[in-house]
Amino acid sequence: MSPPTVTTPGLTEEEATRRLDELGPNAVPQAPPPGVLKRVLVQLRDPMILLLCGALTVVVLIGDRSDSLIIAAVVVLNTTIGVVQELRAEHAIAALHRLAAPRARVVRDGQVREVDAAALVVGDVVRLDAGDVVPADLVLREAVAVEVDEAAMTGESVPVTRRLGEEVLAGTVVTRGRAVGEVARTGADSGLGRIAALIAGTEKRPTPLQRRLNRLSRELVVGTTVLCVAVAVLSLVRGGGLVESVILAVSLAVAAIPESLPAVVSVALALGAHRMARHSALVRWLPAVETLGSVTVLASDKTGTLTEGRMTAQVLWAEGTTRRLDGPPEDADPRWQRLLRDLVLCNDAVLPAEGTGPPVGDPLEVALLVAASQDGVTGADLRRRWTRVAETPFSSERQWMSTTDQDGAGARLEVVKGAPEAVWRLLAEGAPGLPEVVAYDGRAAAERLAANGFRVLAVADRDDPRSPYALAGLVGVADPPRPGAREVVTACADAGIRVILVTGDHPATARAVAGAVGIATADDGVVDGAAVERGEHVDRVAEIGVYARTRPEQKVDIVAAWQARGDVVAMTGDGVNDAPALRRADIGVAMGDRGTEVARQAADLVLADDELRTVVRAVAEGRRIYANIRAFLRYGLSGGLAEVLVILVAPFLGLPLPLTPAQILWINMLTHGVPGVAFGGEPLDPVLMRRPSPSPERSVLGLGLARQVGWTALLIAVVSLGPGLAVAGAGTASVQTAVFFTLGCAQLALALALRAPRDGADLAHRGLEAAVLASLAGQVLAVTWGPLRTVLGTDALPWSTQATLLAVAVVPAAVTVVVRQVAARRRD
Known part of the structure; x- marks a missing residue:
């Protein structure tokens, strides 16, 4: 049997470049991006936007031109924001895919070198070792005990033997042996390329968080629709006119809907993936961005992760x-x-x-x-x-x-x-x-x-x-421990994340390394793979800090045992033997530098710098994203509920209709538009990494968020109705102007109260403040600039009156700040 030594100098770089220019890159066909019309229609499918479109139809039919213009402007603005953010997210993910591109070892000019798999051309000589993903269709010129997992291509679950002169297909995985192969087909002509062409039109489904928020959107729409119909019927029963009752119902509908929610979620996820990439964490699957924040157990390998990887x-x-x-x-x-x-x-x-x-x-x-x-x-x-x-x-x-x-x-x-x-x-x-x-x-x-x-x-x-x-x-x-490994383990413990060591090394070696980095090393906390195979770890998995001499199937068992307890497990790995556990874990984390291609393909997250500290940063990013979305939900739902309360309670206080649909939409456009999107870029609150993350099974409105929305909305409604009552005898326009200005300012002040803590000198995280100031300027224009006042139906307010109303409007925000500080002291 001939060994797989390189017996050919391969192509020259000059010839490889010529063929690459002639044949194109070794890349599978990509699904064509949707056109602008399709993107717009996808945005218009959102339940909250559909409700706004229904309201637009109603006001057009009753001849309310000013309200129809405002509603139309809101629909166009939110659709535009959604399309732009979708494009940003696609560009971010495309950039991550380029960063995580597979590599191949190719022989050129007689030297073995690593190149991007996309740079391979027909005739290239490629070296394959166990753990490599085959980068193109190859004919084996030399082979030693080669077995290939072709499940991705044929569905065959058992690796097959490949011998001299046989083909191995792009996308399959070498599980044993070594080989040298000559590239026969690349790109769209390869076996993987032909399959990829068949699925090029497949659409990705929404992430779990997006699906939960979509359910929330549908619930809000159904509840709002029922409420509007009930209010319209009651208004008619009380003797109100048909047009007046319809306008009241439309006002309620547009008040209750946080129509910028889809854009906020898209921004948060896209920015999160982008920030992770800047910190060398390449997201291969977008749901990993949100799942990372819920990790409770980090199962780490040893070599190159807790240690320097410098053997x-x-x-x-x-x-x-x-x-x-x-x-x-x-x-x-x-x-x-x-x-x-x-x-x-x-x-x-x-x-x-x-x-x-x-x-x-x-x-x-x-x-x-x-x-x-x-x-x-x-x-x-x-x-x-x-x-x-x-x-x-x-x-x-x-x-x-x-x-x-x-x-x-x-x-x-x-x-x-x-x-x-x-x-x-x-x-x-x-x-x-x-x-x-x-x-x-x-x-x-x-x-x-x-x-x-x-x-x-x-x-x-x-x-x-x-x-x-x-x-x-x-x-x-x-392989000495990394200098910062102990600090990383401590940071994980502070964040409520248990770090365990899973390695194939000798138990004594594993115990020594675990002790050096701060992982529990009591004798009863070190278990070998044989004990795992017997199932001895299941009942006491929480006591075990170190697993040694583990095989691939045993690593899967370890992950499964933690998951059975309800934990969310992140698993790091770099080899073929780690791939099954990476796939089984809630978050598989592969090493991008020294890791095998099969490990990277099995993972959800690739660490370009092979640093365990990067996992902690990624967890922090996941928590940041979830916290920002919850902060926006409190902000947006509090404002919407306050608007509903104002409209419902005003008649019982003897006030006329306190807000027109145009005024409500103007408030929503200013408060939910730019400030809402700015919530997605809020910095990390350090307290989030000093306590465990809530269970991912918990509702997005859990942990008291629904209760907070309720009392915050009530406060905003009270301070907004107060100025209306004060000018009740001055006419409908004066009442509406006072309520309109106070309500809008109160919501903007609440945004500042809900912002994450930040360094006073950090100008990079001042997007929310800038957005609030811009929206406040728009609110001031609505009561000072003649053409806009005509569209919105507001009176001119003197500067002194605006200052007084603004002082009243900040009361809910001030109460919110005090309550948050008291709650933080109690936690500490």
Whole structure:
């Protein structure tokens, strides 16, 4: 069996560029974006906009030109905002997709290099390893024990074997082995491209939060419609005219509807995804933006996440002697020469000549090559004598790999490298008397190295397949904790997020790392994969902080056990073995730099910087988004309910109709339009990351929000009716003007009362204040500028009167601020 060494220089960069220009990028067809008309119709389908359109039809039929102009302006404005925000969201997600584009290892000009998969062309030579997503349709030119998961293309659940000369299709996943393939088809011509063309017109469904808010919209519309009909009937029964009763019903309808709610949600989600991208968190699935804020458990892998991911071989052990590799080389000692030779031969990484490019391959195997080269043992020298003729790739089930090499004289050398306990089993198969057959106790040495935080590999070899393996030695590889890992674990604990460690390493190594970063490490809190397989973790999952020696299916079981308790689980990972758990978790988080493509494809969130701290930032962003939407709901629903109360209560106080539909729509346009959208950009309230997040099953109006809406609306209604009563004898226009101005200002003041805390010098988060000031200017124009007063039917108000009404209008906001401060002190 020929090893998958690169035997062709591949295409030249010049030829690859020419073919790329001629054939186009290796990208699947995308669904054509909807046209402007379709986007507008989608916005007009919203229940609240439909109700406004119904109100517009009514006022047009009764000849109310001013009200019809205002309603039409509101519908056009909200539709425009919705379309613009939809475009912004699409552009943001498209940018994220470009950032998370798959990569491929290609041979060009005789060198292995990484390129964007979109840059592949027919004739390119591509290297594949376990965990890679096949970037284009390839014909295998060299293959070693290759198995491919073709479920995405064929629905076949079991990986299939692919041999020399066979094809592997774009979009499938290499689950075992290594190969070299030549690109046969790219882009739309590939198997994945043909399937993608069939689903190009598929529409995405709304996120869970959007669906919940859509249900709220429908409930508001139904309730408002019933209320309007009832009020119109009562008005007619009391002797009111038909036109007057219809106008009253229309006024109620437009007062109760927070018509900018869809735009606010779109803005919040789009801005959230954009902010996450700026912090190296690339959202692959938009619902992840909202789900992140509800995470209660973070299951983290070790290497590169809690640790630096900078693997360095630091300790060797052979024949009872330990040697640290930070000392001078020991070329003459045959023990180290044998061990280092085996580490280089049983290795799939590539260490290019200095200055010709970065290392290629698994970081652990690269570390072994670097350590050997420092002692003068290099792959180039060994390959002049030894040629690989067979191999068994590493798998998480076996926990070892083996290679067979042969020299020119026909001598053979088999080397096995892997987890110590797996290598002990192989040694025992050939020599049941272990450890008697092994002169020195490698088991005890491995335990000591693991207890000191080293990842330990055992190496054995033999020159005759009929003989038992002999232990060549051990190597201890260090991957120190990241400097900020302990602070990240503490920040998670403060936010009510439990961090657990799930790793394939030795229990002693896992315990050492967990202790260094602050994860619970009591003896009863460390469980191995075998115990998980027996189900021993289920009843005490909350007590376990560290899982070691876990296999892929066991990681899924761990996630499922937490979910069964009602927790929302985020899982980090980078390898093929992590993909099932990433898929099962509520939020799968893949490493963007060192992670495999299959892990990135299985995840909801990709960390471009491989920093666990970025997950905490993403959780904070999710909480920020949800808090901002709830703040807008309190703001918008309080104002709408206050308008309804004003209209319903005014007749019982002997007042004429206190607001016209045009005035209500003007208030809603000013208060819900620009300020409403500005709520989506409010900064994070630090208190949100110092307490657990509410359950995602809780209603969006839960945690007392409905009660807060009720008493805030009542306050606004009271202070708005007061000025109307004060001028009751001055005529209908005066009453309406006083109520109109006070009601609008009271809602704008409430927006400032509900804003998130911010640094006084931070001008970047002053969008809400700027929006409120702009809307207040519009409210002032409505009672000072003649043409606008004519449309709205308002009287001119002197500046002194405006100041007095404004002072009255801030009372509900002041009460709200006081209540929030009192509640915050009680929580603290």
